[in-house]
Amino acid sequence: MAAPSVSAPPVLVLLGPTASGKTAAVARIAQALPVELVSVDSALVFRDMDIGTAKPSAEEQALCPHHLIDIVSPEEAYSAARFAADARRLIGDIHARGRIPLLAGGTMLYIKALREGLSDLPEADPALRADIDRRAAEQGWPALHAELAALDPDAAARLKPTDAQRIQRALEIVTLTGRPLAESYAKREDDAPLPPLTVLSLEPSDRAWLHARIERRFDQMLAQGLVEEVRALRARYRLDPGMPSMRCVGYRQAWSFLEGEIDAAALRDTGIYATRQLAKRQITWLRSMQIDQRIDCLNADAEERVLAHFARACGG
Numbered sequence: 001m002a003a004p005s006v007s008a009p010p011v012l013v014l015l016g017p018t019a020s021g022k023t024a025a026v027a028r029i030a031q032a033l034p035v036e037l038v039s040v041d042s043a044l045v046f047r048d049m050d051i052g053t054a055k056p057s058a059e060e061q062a063l064c065p066h067h068l069i070d071i072v073s074p075e076e077a078y079s080a081a082r083f084a085a086d087a088r089r090l091i092g093d094i095h096a097r098g099r100i101p102l103l104a105g106g107t108m109l110y111i112k113a114l115r116e117g118l119s120d121l122p123e124a125d126p127a128l129r130a131d132i133d134r135r136a137a138e139q140g141w142p143a144l145h146a147e148l149a150a151l152d153p154d155a156a157a158r159l160k161p162t163d164a165q166r167i168q169r170a171l172e173i174v175t176l177t178g179r180p181l182a183e184s185y186a187k188r189e190d191d192a193p194l195p196p197l198t199v200l201s202l203e204p205s206d207r208a209w210l211h212a213r214i215e216r217r218f219d220q221m222l223a224q225g226l227v228e229e230v231r232a233l234r235a236r237y238r239l240d241p242g243m244p245s246m247r248c249v250g251y252r253q254a255w256s257f258l259e260g261e262i263d264a265a266a267l268r269d270t271g272i273y274a275t276r277q278l279a280k281r282q283i284t285w286l287r288s289m290q291i292d293q294r295i296d297c298l299n300a301d302a303e304e305r306v307l308a309h310f311a312r313a314c315g316g
Contacts, residue, residue, distance in 0.1 A: 008195040009095050012310050013111065014104040015040070015289075016202035017282035018249075018275060019213040020297045023056055025202065026104050028303040029310060030064035033102075036094045038087055039068040040105030043248045045078045046070070048236065051221050051229045052250035064102075074245035075237050079123070080113040087114050091195065100314060108285035115194070122176040132168050141167055148174070155181040198313040200306055201286050202297040209298055214275045221250060222268065230254040249274045 012035065016022050029035055039045070043053040047070045056066065067090050072078050087103065087110070094101040103111070136144050142161040149156035151174050159166050170181055204210040230251055233239060239246055241255050253271040256262045262270065286294075295305050 010100060010313050011091055011195050011197045012100060012102045012313065013040075013197050013199040014102065014202070014306060014310075015108065015111065015199065015286060015291070016106060016297065017204070017210065017279040017286070018054075018106055019210060019217055019279065020106075020202040020204060021302060022104055022106070022202060023054070023060060025303045025306045026056075026102065027060055027063055029102060029307055032307055033100055033310065033314060033316075034098070035100045035102040036065040036067065036090075036097075038090050038094075038101055038103045039066065040083075040087075040103050040107050040110050041068075042078065042107040042110070042244070044069045044105070045072050046074045046245045046248075047072065048233060049074060049229070049245060049248070049251070051224050051226045052248065052254070054217065054221070073237065074233055074239060075243065077124075077244050080107075080109050081118050083107075083110040084113040084118065088194070095195070102310075106282050108282060108289060111199075111289070115197070121173060125172060125176060128172055128175060129168060132171055136164065136168075144168075144171060147171065151175075152180045198310065199289075199291050200293045200295060200309055201289075201291045202302060202306070203283065203286060203294050205296045205298050210279055211276055214279060215272050218250070218268070218272050218275055222271075226250060227254050227257060227267070231258060234258070249278050 012029075014022055014025060014029075026037055030037070041053070043049065044055055045068060046053070049055070055069065061069070068083070068086060091101045103114075132144065141164045144167050145156060145159065145161040145163075148159070148167055148171050152170065155170050155174070159170065161167075173181055233245075233251075234255075241247070241252065246252060246255055250271050253262070253267050253274060256270075257264065257267040293309050295302055295309075299305065
């Protein structure tokens with residue numbers, strides 16, 4: 001794949017774990033550079049999910065155009081492949097307007113999909129999954145593992161007979177594509193080269209600092225009406241706890257509370273714990289990624305450091 005021209009206009013990318021200060025940094029950048037924000041967040045895509053996603057306020061969104069926020073119903077799914085296609089289109093559109101794309105968020109898989117493309121995998125098939133689950137309930141997952149071994153011995157050899165989630169997905173892919181799993185994962189989309197990406201991350205040098213911020217923010221979400229938001233969502237849409245929207249951190253716990261499965265204290269405790277685990281996974285992702293500059297979000301001047309680096313990337 002040919003490298004993009006060094007004279008191509010820049011694409012700015014700001015990543016970081018939840019509660020690391022990305023929204024405030026975006027606001028500072030928007031005050032100084034002619035940017036349009038492309039959200040890199042798998043929860044912000046959902047309409048009517050504002051409190052639990054820490055969606056930017058109307059005032060924050062007014063600082064610059066925002067994209068990929070409030071674009072799908074909570075009843076729908078939004079994939080990394082769809083993000084990559086949407087982001088490529090938006091990057092071209094924003095450049096055509098003479099402005100600078102700023103991709104910001106914490107869903108690192110989306111950036112991986114944008115940079116590297118995705119395997120040629122089919123979308124989930126609810127009917128097929130339901131059939132696999134039914135047979136697993138009747139026969140047990142080891143029997144489904146044996147079925148996979150007959151269809152794709154290499155794939156089955158890499159999975160434990162009790163690994164229900166991976167056996168289910170492997171059977172689904174092999175059944176839908178008619179080819180071995182490895183072949184599906186090996187096939188990549190043939191996308192045109194991206195413009196150069198300048199990628200920064202906000203990362204905490206002190207995990208306890210981030211944990212304290214997560215705790216304060218989750219308490220604020222509860223005070224703002226997270227449970228009431230989930231109750232309203234359940235009344236407005238046809239939802240179930242297995243949907244991507246309701247698996248989002250905070251929403252999953254609020255659902256359990258509304259079902260009477262946990263009390264208010266457990267809602268708070270499990271919500272904070274789940275958010276901390278999310279941040280841990282995000283930091284692990286960041287450590288494996290190619291980042292141009294890692295900035296300690298504990299620094300008082302972290303926002304100014306982000307702005308200065310991006311301004312240099314834009315020739316300023």
